[in-house]
Amino acid sequence: MKKLAITVMSFCMVFLAACGSAGNNEAANNTAANEGNKETATNAAEETKTEEAVPVKLRIYAQYADDDTKLPYDYAVAELKKEMPNVELELEVQAQDDGQKLKTYAATGNLPDIFQAGLDIITTFKKSGNILELDSYVDSLGFRDKMYPSTMNTLVTDDGHTYAFPYAGNEFALLYYNKELFEQNNVKVPTTYDELMAAVTAFNAAGITPLSIFAKEKWPTVALFDMFVTRNEPQGIQKLDKGQASISDPAYKDAADKIVELVKAGMLPKGATNLNYDQAAALFHQGKAAMFLNGQWEIAESTKQLGDKAGWMYIPGVDAANYEASKYAFSGGGGPGGYAVNPDTKDKDLTAKVAAFLSLKYAEYKYTERGNPLVATKVDKAIVTEYPPMMQQLSDDIAKITSTTAFAWGLSDAKFKAAIEDASQSLLTGAYTTEQFISDVSKAVPAAK
Amino acid sequence: MNKFLGNKTAILLFILPALLLYTVMVFYPIVQTFFRSMYEWDGLTEGTFIWFDNYTRLFQDSLFFTSVKNGLIFAIIITVTQIGIGSILAFAVADAKIKGRKILRISFFIPVVLSITVVCQLWLSIYNGEYGLINKIFEILGLEYKQDWLTSSKSAIIAIAFVNAWQYMGYHFALLLAGVKSVPEQYMEAARIDGATKLQAILKINIPMMAETYKFCLVFAITGGLNAFANMYIMTSGGPGTSTYTLTYLMYRSAFRVGEFGYGSAAAAILVIECLIATLIINRLIARERISY
Numbered sequence: 001m002k003k004l005a006i007t008v009m010s011f012c013m014v015f016l017a018a019c020g021s022a023g024n025n026e027a028a029n030n031t032a033a034n035e036g037n038k039e040t041a042t043n044a045a046e047e048t049k050t051e052e053a054v055p056v057k058l059r060i061y062a063q064y065a066d067d068d069t070k071l072p073y074d075y076a077v078a079e080l081k082k083e084m085p086n087v088e089l090e091l092e093v094q095a096q097d098d099g100q101k102l103k104t105y106a107a108t109g110n111l112p113d114i115f116q117a118g119l120d121i122i123t124t125f126k127k128s129g130n131i132l133e134l135d136s137y138v139d140s141l142g143f144r145d146k147m148y149p150s151t152m153n154t155l156v157t158d159d160g161h162t163y164a165f166p167y168a169g170n171e172f173a174l175l176y177y178n179k180e181l182f183e184q185n186n187v188k189v190p191t192t193y194d195e196l197m198a199a200v201t202a203f204n205a206a207g208i209t210p211l212s213i214f215a216k217e218k219w220p221t222v223a224l225f226d227m228f229v230t231r232n233e234p235q236g237i238q239k240l241d242k243g244q245a246s247i248s249d250p251a252y253k254d255a256a257d258k259i260v261e262l263v264k265a266g267m268l269p270k271g272a273t274n275l276n277y278d279q280a281a282a283l284f285h286q287g288k289a290a291m292f293l294n295g296q297w298e299i300a301e302s303t304k305q306l307g308d309k310a311g312w313m314y315i316p317g318v319d320a321a322n323y324e325a326s327k328y329a330f331s332g333g334g335g336p337g338g339y340a341v342n343p344d345t346k347d348k349d350l351t352a353k354v355a356a357f358l359s360l361k362y363a364e365y366k367y368t369e370r371g372n373p374l375v376a377t378k379v380d381k382a383i384v385t386e387y388p389p390m391m392q393q394l395s396d397d398i399a400k401i402t403s404t405t406a407f408a409w410g411l412s413d414a415k416f417k418a419a420i421e422d423a424s425q426s427l428l429t430g431a432y433t434t435e436q437f438i439s440d441v442s443k444a445v446p447a448a449k
Numbered sequence: 450m451n452k453f454l455g456n457k458t459a460i461l462l463f464i465l466p467a468l469l470l471y472t473v474m475v476f477y478p479i480v481q482t483f484f485r486s487m488y489e490w491d492g493l494t495e496g497t498f499i500w501f502d503n504y505t506r507l508f509q510d511s512l513f514f515t516s517v518k519n520g521l522i523f524a525i526i527i528t529v530t531q532i533g534i535g536s537i538l539a540f541a542v543a544d545a546k547i548k549g550r551k552i553l554r555i556s557f558f559i560p561v562v563l564s565i566t567v568v569c570q571l572w573l574s575i576y577n578g579e580y581g582l583i584n585k586i587f588e589i590l591g592l593e594y595k596q597d598w599l600t601s602s603k604s605a606i607i608a609i610a611f612v613n614a615w616q617y618m619g620y621h622f623a624l625l626l627a628g629v630k631s632v633p634e635q636y637m638e639a640a641r642i643d644g645a646t647k648l649q650a651i652l653k654i655n656i657p658m659m660a661e662t663y664k665f666c667l668v669f670a671i672t673g674g675l676n677a678f679a680n681m682y683i684m685t686s687g688g689p690g691t692s693t694y695t696l697t698y699l700m701y702r703s704a705f706r707v708g709e710f711g712y713g714s715a716a717a718a719i720l721v722i723e724c725l726i727a728t729l730i731i732n733r734l735i736a737r738e739r740i741s742y
Contacts, residue, residue, distance in 0.1 A: 097705075098705055098706055100705050103492060103493065103708075106493055107492055107493050120708075124491060124493060124708055125493070127491070127493070127494055128491070128493035128494045130493065216685075216686060216688070218686075218688075269578075269579065270578035270579050270597055270600075271577060271578030271579065271597050271598075271599065271600040272600065273600045273685075273688055273689040274573070274577075274578075274599045274600050274684075274685060274688075274689075414706065414707045414708050415707050415709070417706075418702060418706045418707050422687075422688070422690045422691045423690060425688050425689055425690050426602065426688075426689055426690025426691070426692070428689070429600060429601065429602055429689045431601065431602055431603075432602070432689075432690065440511075440690075
């Protein structure tokens with residue numbers, strides 16, 4: 001027993017000794033860090049004196065996945081090198097993970113200096129103090145003057161403050177169609193529900209999928225529902241998100257009813273809720289599907305695959321009068337988001353300046369080189385790549401747009417977002433009733449809490 | 450042996466590293482999960498202590514019941530298929546009369562070593578409603594029994610469970626085969642002399658003597674089924690809608706999609722309790738006394 005006690009004691013001693021030395025190390029590190037801080041502070045002071053820039057390294061967490069995100073980012077970084085040669089960016093590619101990685105970084109105090117934030121990240125980080133309020137910079141850097149009046153909604157959140165420098169303007173969900181298939185099968189491009197139903201029946205009879213949708217991702221299913229809602233309620237799902245409407249209101253109920261009816265009539269391909277973008281887009285691009293739902297960013301790809309055969313249509317209305325009245329009530333939209341700044345970054349002014357600069361240049365490239373007029377900020381350079389006809393049509397319509405809503409990722413209430421996503425996807429199975437839909441969503445609608 | 454067991458110092462010394470690791474990696478997180486399940490917490494801020502409110506909400510949430518039901522369906526399907534077919538294959542391969550036993554043994558085990566993503570992608574193509582293998586077979590046979598395997602809210606969970614059952618059947622097969630081989634030969638000889646048929650010998654001698662192995666397999670299959678996640682995450686993302694949710698998926702959704710870490714922890718706590726109860730019941734009912742040959 002004595003032996004046991006001695007062993008336990010000696011273990012404790014070893015453990016304590018180890019912890020003790022670790023503590024010392026930590027203290028030593030802290031001292032070193034403090035000295036480092038002092039050094040930076042001195043450097044900063046010197047910098048202001050001599051106006052000479054010291055090299056700065058900033059960590060950035062940004063989208064960098066395909067041409068649409070890689071090329072504008074690379075351009076912005078190259079421009080930054082010219083403007084602020086002392087700033088070096090260390091890129092960490094954003095994961096497609098609902099912001100999990102970023103939230104983990106925030107929880108562990110390891111947040112990058114600049115990060116891309118959407119409305120959900122802004123809402124969460126605002127509460128936890130992980131995002132810098134940029135109001136003063138918006139004015140001092142002249143960012144506000146560069147915004148279009150129509151895109152101010154992407155700069156300011158509901159509480160009246162700015163938390164990110166936006167580059168993307170208001171984007172839209174569109175209903176694309178293959179003109180050739182409609183002509184060959186003598187089907188009229190639908191303007192009303194009845195015509196849409198007639199088109200579904202005609203295409204099914206001809207062995208063509210009426211509407212292709214990548215419903216394995218849930219946002220297109222929400223967009224489809226939202227399109228139908230906007231015929232009678234221009235604010236669509238956004239009104240639910242803000243707690244200003246109930247899911248059992250006629251506009252929402254009717255939209256769900258219509259979708260169930262159309263799905264039962266065979267509007268979607270087999271196994272639609274398990275189709276990813278590649279599979280669903282292939283159906284449309286290969287002329288096996290007559291219509292396709294995606295955001296306006298699909299214009300480039302559809303033009304490449306189908307040329308002049310591809311077009312986009314206004315969403316069919318309840319009747320002819322409703323079609324005309326709600327023609328410019330678009331589904332989709334933008335919201336606050338863009339490059340945000342970590343409040344614990346060493347030099348807030350510099351980091352904010354870099355973030356604002358990157359946003360402007362990112363938008364500039366998308367506007368001049370990517371044929372995308374839907375950016376948040378004004379660009380004074382000439383367009384290099386001409387708009388494809390579908391984009392031209394959209395560009396001409398922008399001034400006429402009477403209202404927009406939101407994409408699923410632009411919803412601010414995470415619980416409502418998850419519920420509407422799950423329920424909208426279920427709607428597309430055909431085995432889910434409007435009553436179930438209303439019951440499932442109503443539990444999560446903010447007003448119903 | 451007695452002398453060794455009398456040396457408490459040695460015992461302490463040998464178990465301490467494992468005990469420390471277990472405490473840090475398993476015990477502490479479980480305690481944290483239970484503790485956090487009593488908070489309204491977004492994972493970033495301090496959070497508010499709300500006692501058992503998360504549990505009350507959980508028991509009123511229809512998604513919770515869907516998740517528990519799916520966990521049970523999943524567990525039952527994989528238990529029956531993996532242990533049932535695994536046993537038949539194990540007894541077959543253990544039989545000296547069967548030719549090519551070595552190849553069979555290896556091929557049954559191959560799916561186990563494949564990555565779960567690869568297996569899920571493979572089955573996604575097999576189940577595909579338009580050009581999938583299963584529907585094509587029905588088409589070739591001239592049958593009108595084409596199904597939307599993964600997109601019908603009723604069949605999706607069953608279809609996914611079979612993928613897991615197929616992949617890990619080899620694992621149970623290997624365990625059971627080792628079990629069959631550990632039954633001493635003299636018992637089988639005695640049975641043969643007494644005129645027992647092959648089937649009688651398996652039912653009366655092999656299976657009862659392999660109770661320990663079966664217990665182990667059962668615990669693995671049932672707890673594995675209850676906390677299934679990867680298959681549905683890859684194959685259906687919990688869909689269509691919420692029809693292939695399990696408790697682990699509910700936890701994932703609450704914590705990472707909705708940002709309610711407290712609620713997610715409550716779902717995780719229930720899952721831990723569920724698995725503990727299942728393990729206790731299995732331990733109570735099967736092989737209560739250690740079998741010695």
